[in-house]
Amino acid sequence: MEAITHILTGIVIQIFCFIYLIFPFNLIFTMIFAFLSHYIIDALAKMTYHTPEAHPEDKVWVIWHILTPALIVVLLVWLIIMNWILVLLFLIGAIFANLVDIIDWLVFRAILKKDREVHYFLHDSIDFIREKIPPFTWIPNWNQEYKGIIIEAFIITIIWLTILFTLNFMPTNFL
Ligand SMILES: [Zn+2]
Numbered sequence: 001m002e003a004i005t006h007i008l009t010g011i012v013i014q015i016f017c018f019i020y021l022i023f024p025f026n027l028i029f030t031m032i033f034a035f036l037s038h039y040i041i042d043a044l045a046k047m048t049y050h051t052p053e054a055h056p057e058d059k060v061w062v063i064w065h066i067l068t069p070a071l072i073v074v075l076l077v078w079l080i081i082m083n084w085i086l087v088l089l090f091l092i093g094a095i096f097a098n099l100v101d102i103i104d105w106l107v108f109r110a111i112l113k114k115d116r117e118v119h120y121f122l123h124d125s126i127d128f129i130r131e132k133i134p135p136f137t138w139i140p141n142w143n144q145e146y147k148g149i150i151i152e153a154f155i156i157t158i159i160w161l162t163i164l165f166t167l168n169f170m171p172t173n174f175l
Pocket of ligand 1: 001038
């Protein structure tokens with residue numbers, strides 16, 4: 001899914017870890033669960049709008065790819081207004097929730113640039129989950145369909161609302 005969806009997931013995981021766990025388990029489990037969340041979110045991404053190739057001629061594609069990065073800016077501004085210390089703290093959840101993409105797109109792509117057939121190792125295992133392991137195999141493939149946008153927008157809304165309603169319960173003296 002989009003980076004904003006992974007970022008929001010990482011933040012919500014961090015909020016719950018910090019509410020229910022004490023130091024250092026709050027940090028350790030934020031990292032573990034946020035990292036693993038990428039597998040589940042990407043396996044669910046089968047039913048969201050994700051064309052493998054860019055479609056600059058398609059207005060819907062263009063708007064979606066402007067809107068989702070813009071939401072990261074909106075999230076950042078909102079968190080800074082709420083409590084700017086939290087932004088620094090949430091970098092942990094946000095980065096670990098995106099680590100699979102960071103490793104595959106940045107590290108492996110850079111290392112294997114010269115190879116004719118480039119493999120993205122961590123996403124290969126996500127593809128395996130999507131294609132072989134129920135209930136992910138039952139999920140319809142809407143990667144090329146606009147209705148997939150509604151699914152991801154719904155997921156973003158639900159996670160964002162969860163953050164909104166749980167943020168105040170997060171202890172600020174967490175160490
Ligand atoms: Zn990914």
